[in-house]
Amino acid sequence: MPQGVNYRELSRLKRSVQMGLKSIWSHRLRSMLTVLGIVFGVCSVIAMLAIGEGASYEAQQQIRELGANNIIVRSVQPPEEQGAAPQQARAVEYGLTYADVRRFRDTIPGVSVIVPGREIRSDIWNNDRRVVGTVIGTVPWYPEMNNSPMASGRFFADEEMHRSANVTVLDRALAAELFPVDNPLGQTVRIGRQYYRVIGVIADREAAAANNNGNNDAGVRAQQYRMLIPLTAARNRFGETIVEQRSGTLSAETVELHQATVRVHDQSAVVDTSLIIGDLLERHHRQVDYEIIVPLELLRQAEQTQRIFNIVLGSIAAISLVVGGIGIMNIMLASVTERTREIGVRRALGAKRRDIVQQFLIETVLLSATGGFMGVLLGIIIPFFISHFADMATVVTLWAPLLAFSISALVGIVFGIYPAIRAANMDPVEALRHE
Numbered sequence: 001m002p003q004g005v006n007y008r009e010l011s012r013l014k015r016s017v018q019m020g021l022k023s024i025w026s027h028r029l030r031s032m033l034t035v036l037g038i039v040f041g042v043c044s045v046i047a048m049l050a051i052g053e054g055a056s057y058e059a060q061q062q063i064r065e066l067g068a069n070n071i072i073v074r075s076v077q078p079p080e081e082q083g084a085a086p087q088q089a090r091a092v093e094y095g096l097t098y099a100d101v102r103r104f105r106d107t108i109p110g111v112s113v114i115v116p117g118r119e120i121r122s123d124i125w126n127n128d129r130r131v132v133g134t135v136i137g138t139v140p141w142y143p144e145m146n147n148s149p150m151a152s153g154r155f156f157a158d159e160e161m162h163r164s165a166n167v168t169v170l171d172r173a174l175a176a177e178l179f180p181v182d183n184p185l186g187q188t189v190r191i192g193r194q195y196y197r198v199i200g201v202i203a204d205r206e207a208a209a210a211n212n213n214g215n216n217d218a219g220v221r222a223q224q225y226r227m228l229i230p231l232t233a234a235r236n237r238f239g240e241t242i243v244e245q246r247s248g249t250l251s252a253e254t255v256e257l258h259q260a261t262v263r264v265h266d267q268s269a270v271v272d273t274s275l276i277i278g279d280l281l282e283r284h285h286r287q288v289d290y291e292i293i294v295p296l297e298l299l300r301q302a303e304q305t306q307r308i309f310n311i312v313l314g315s316i317a318a319i320s321l322v323v324g325g326i327g328i329m330n331i332m333l334a335s336v337t338e339r340t341r342e343i344g345v346r347r348a349l350g351a352k353r354r355d356i357v358q359q360f361l362i363e364t365v366l367l368s369a370t371g372g373f374m375g376v377l378l379g380i381i382i383p384f385f386i387s388h389f390a391d392m393a394t395v396v397t398l399w400a401p402l403l404a405f406s407i408s409a410l411v412g413i414v415f416g417i418y419p420a421i422r423a424a425n426m427d428p429v430e431a432l433r434h435e
Contacts, residue, residue, distance in 0.1 A: 017362055035374070038411065045407070046379025057395050067147065072294075073259065074096075077092065104262055111262055111264060111273070116260045117258060118234045120134070155169055165233065173226075175198075184198045274292055335419070344429075356424040361420045368416075369409055
């Protein structure tokens with residue numbers, strides 16, 4: 001007997017679905033206009049979450065490329081030195097020193113690799129072609145620490161580092177500017193009176209990311225174009241004091257190292273190690289002429305920001321679903337009024353209140369589910385168009401369409417309950433008298 005009851009229930013449900021489809025099809029234009037609110041709501045939820053995920057992914061990817069196990073320490077000119085008179089004879093001294101790097105290596109446990117670096121802004125020449133770029137003095141293990149693989153050629157070796165060889169590795173943007181036609185490998189570039197042989201081209205991701213920002217400021221372009229030479233060569237050729245002419249005046253600054261990247265063996269010790277580095281620098285520096293960047297903390301902040309951003313975007317887009325649900329409720333109330341006599345006939349023939357409720361709920365869910373399905377299709381397609389035409393990264397996660405579709409079905413149920421109960425509570429006698 002229970003099995004027979006189940007079959008009867010399934011048969012009644014099937015008839016209700018068929019009647020619902022027939023009713024929706026008989027008013028197909030009105031039904032299509034009704035579900036547009038759900039379509040646009042679901043579509044906007046998926047598209048906005050995809051844009052938010054894409055923006056967050058790009059930001060987090062750039063942070064990850066800095067290395068979750070790395071700590072970056074940079075020299076920063078103190079504010080009081082920035083405001084000093086330019087005609088001062090003495091050079092402004094600040095920033096990291098070689099002694100700081102030795103202290104990091106000798107006193108901090110768990111530090112596996114350190115990459116010191118110097119940066120000098122200079123004119124870089126290839127015959128009559130000139131590019132304003134940044135000359136970076138660094139060490140042979142720079143590519144591994146900075147996640148920058150070689151595009152062609154090789155990086156300079158320890159032996160070239162020890163003898164301060166005039167060899168260089170260009171980033172791809174600088175190589176393309178200086179050698180638009182020729183292969184740069186084996187060619188020479190000039191800085192002042194010094195010539196450097198190009199032995200490799202590096203796929204510098206950090207420079208590529210800066211290049212994609214489209215900033216045309218000369219200083220930013222100089223940071224995009226990078227020429228890497230051995231640290232010993234940078235120290236011997238340029239010295240410790242860098243003299244620049246700015247706005248008709250000469251300025252001089254003495255900086256031993258502009259940056260040091262410290263890799264910690266255990267990722268769980270990164271934050272503690274950064275605090276130790278801060279204590280060491282504070283103890284041996286008279287002023288705060290440095291900054292400590294911890295990519296792991298930046299990554300955690302970016303992930304937290306992403307969650308908040310997704311909640312905000314999702315909430316804004318969900319308002320469209322609520323508006324669509326109100327539209328469905330409105331049309332179902334109108335449908336109840338139009339079908340008053342039909343409801344009276346069904347009640348007179350033995351239909352129960354729950355049958356009437358079930359009928360109208362099925363129609364409401366069919367409307368919202370149809371709109372949800374169409375919205376999911378559009379929501380998946382639109383981010384691809386945004387990525388193609390607007391050159392923005394978009395990421396459609398699996399949970400976004402599932403969430404949007406589930407909400408659309410829930411909206412159909414919630415906003416269909418009142419019209420269904422109103423239809424079920426009609427007096428059969430009064431309903432039969434309705435014209």
